Amino acid sequence: MELFRHQPLLQLTIRQISKRTDINYAGTYRTVQQLIKQGILDYNVFGRCVVVSLAKTVRAVGFMAMIESMSKGMGKEDFLNKVNEHAKRIE
Numbered sequence: 826m827e828l829f830r831h832q833p834l835l836q837l838t839i840r841q842i843s844k845r846t847d848i849n850y851a852g853t854y855r856t857v858q859q860l861i862k863q864g865i866l867d868y869n870v871f872g873r874c875v876v877v878s879l880a881k882t883v884r885a886v887g888f889m890a891m892i893e894s895m896s897k898g899m900g901k902e903d904f905l906n907k908v909n910e911h912a913k914r915i916e
Contacts, residue, residue, distance in 0.1 A: 827846075827892075828842060828845060828846070829878075829879040829889065830889060830892065830893060833879045833889070833914045834878070834879075834914075835878065835879070836869075836876045836877070836878045837876065837877055837878075838874055838875060838876055838877070839853055839854050839857055839875060839877060842857065842877065857877055861877075863884065863888075864880055864882050864884045864885065865879070865880055865882075865884060865885045865888050866878065866879060866880055866885070867879070867880040867881070883912075886912045890910075
């Protein structure tokens with residue numbers, strides 16, 4: 826998710842995510858599938874290629890804001906500001 830935190834419109838294949846995160850393909854695939862089921866990631870199929878991107882949903886925005894707030898130890902008000910900031914990025 827760190828990949829999408831600063832670039833919410835980024836689109837990557839599972840293989841690209843695997844290489845950028847140094848996690849094996851199988852582990853990356855399982856994680857991506859879980860995040861798709863939770864409505865945090867979205868995907869499109871182009872031929873044999875699956876391209877993954879951050880879903881444009883309230884759940885995805887909240888998840889990204891939560892990750893950022895946890896990494897910075899933010900309070901409630903700062904967290905809500907981050908939610909609004911991430912929501913504006915994906916509009």
